[in-house]
Amino acid sequence: MSKPKVIVIGAGIMGLATAWQLAKKGANVTVLEQSAVPNPVGSSVDDHRLIRYPYGDKPGFVAMVRQAFGAWDEMWADLGERHYHESGTLVFGGPNTPRAKVQADVLATQGIDVEWLSPAQLVRDYPLLMLDDLDGGFRLPTGGTLRCGRIVAALYRHLTFQGMDIRPFTQVKDVDPVTASVTLADGSKLTADKIVIAAGAWLTKLLPDMASRVTPSRQIVIYVRPPAGTADAWRKMPCLLDIDGGNNGFYLVPPTPGTGLKIGDHIFSRQGDPSAERIVAKAEAQAILDKCAGRFRNHGDYRIIEGKACFYTVEPDEKLLIEARDKALILSPCSGHGFKFGSIVGTRAADVVMGAADAEQVRRWATGEAP
Ligand SMILES: Cc1cc2nc3c(=O)[nH]c(=O)nc-3n(C[C@H](O)[C@H](O)[C@H](O)COP(=O)(O)OP(=O)(O)OC[C@H]3O[C@@H](n4cnc5c(N)ncnc54)[C@H](O)[C@@H]3O)c2cc1C
Structure with a gap:
């Protein structure tokens, strides 16, 4: 059987972590990024992002932090580099x-x-x-800090070295979740079996209807x-x-x-x-x-x-959003606290794309409401 073809839009932590797990699970992945990788004005860069267990009155997010630590350890092992400082x-x-x-x-x-x-x-x-x-x-x-910019740079190096097709300065102008196809800025089209949309703060430019949600x-x-x-x-x-x-x-x-x-x-x-x-x-x-x-x-x-x-x-309730739409999976796991979950979001998102997890269950998990 041929490998499923997946296009990932966006090379921030959500796009690259999903690409990392998709490749491990046997997909043929193409990542399209409108800017450089790492994108100097993306959400996933700068020096550090906090990761810590206390999460208000939300036990679901506390449990997710534990899962995320496990997935970060898996990433460090694959990268051969560790970018976490415990304070x-x-x-x-x-x-x-x-x-x-x-x-x-x-x-x-x-x-x-x-x-x-x-x-x-x-x-x-x-x-x-x-x-x-x-x-x-x-x-x-x-608890401490994840060196976010270094993590994105290391993932990019690692995946490129493994042979993944990652294309910086390749902007997607239009995405069609029904046909799993994208139109690039130069007018050319790419089609896949599935699409992951991880466009960060630019999500509403690509999918204007999401402006009512984030x-x-x-x-x-x-x-x-x-x-x-x-x-x-x-x-x-x-x-x-x-x-x-x-x-x-x-x-x-x-x-x-x-x-x-x-x-x-x-x-x-x-x-x-x-x-x-x-x-x-x-x-x-x-x-x-x-x-x-x-x-x-x-x-x-x-x-x-x-x-x-x-x-x-x-998101109005500061929830992380992972939602299926036809052949696309939309990732907006942010509200200012998403980086720490990047490793585990990538894992769960890849499971959905590869048919190993139920999209609705993962949607609910991301809101902190389900295990
Ligand atoms: C100041 C600040 C502090 C934060 N602090 C924390 C913290 O302490 N702890 C924590 O856990 N989280 C924190 N976060 C949140 C966390 O950084 C984000 O949740 C996470 O980085 C989002 O990753 P992303 O991949 O979704 O977005 P991004 O990293 O922005 O990646 C999206 C990428 O998609 C690309 N793209 C967009 N549209 C297109 C298109 N049409 N075609 C091709 N490419 C496209 C963009 O260029 C971009 O590179 C903070 C965020 C900020 C900004």
Whole structure:
């Protein structure tokens, strides 16, 4: 029997991870990417993306994080390179803070224990931060950063070396899920048995009807230089998510060997065009640093080194979307938290395409509602 032919649109983490698994499962894969690989303005680049077990009140996503760690290990083995830096996870709020308590309870249902910290322990262990307003916190030894840009570059090298047909600077202008065919920017057509659409923040340009389901969202991140004498202490810090439910939510990625101290905005802008020029105004970058004013000791001594505008798609309930449409599988597993799942999304998506998994079951799994 001949190998099934699959076209993958998009060479971000979702497209390449699916291509990686499709090839392992015996498909003949062609990847079409409108930009360079890695795409410097794709969602899957930059230095790092967080992976951590705490996931609010959502046990389904906690279980998916465990599955994702397993699939990342499979990827490291295939690549012969490992691009994960473990720094541990710190969650603000003690057992009397409902948000923290719910997270710890959900983790317990998944067999994950946390180490509770009293207010005094919190202040003692994290002197770079002002934490006196909290009733404590908890931490886990697991969690850290996936080196996203390096992962996409390594996957590209690996798959190309294996002989996969990956075509940078090949834009798909039109896709027909019924006939499993695509029309390229030069007017030529390609047909396959199945198509995977992993177009990231550009999805709604390719499938305009998806605009009612997901919204491209421009997000600002900044890299900062910490005050003199604190660099070593910052390198020992865990990843942080400081979400107060209001407008001051931020996440922070500590510096690791070869990467800087990054702060991002947790509020979705739900606006902008991913194809527009990515210029960051000084005031936009400063607004992100200002969100940390109540948390950073010596906040005024932090200096912005760089501001970046990035895009991802947002689903109203922040769900990951994997949906079959005729002979196509549409992947929009994002809402700003999809990278960590890239390895396992690729595995499950490839199973659907190869007929080894039920599309509806995988759709429900991706929403965090089914095992
Ligand atoms: C600032 C920021 C912070 C984030 N933080 C985290 C985090 O901490 N943890 C986490 O898990 N996730 C995080 N995410 C989310 C995560 O990065 C995304 O979910 C993930 O990278 C999406 O991958 P993708 O492959 O769908 O999209 P992309 O990487 O954007 O890939 C899509 C590719 O499709 C190509 N394409 C589009 N249209 C066409 C076409 N017509 N023809 C050919 N090619 C096309 C594009 O050029 C692009 O290269 C963050 C995202 C951003 C932007």
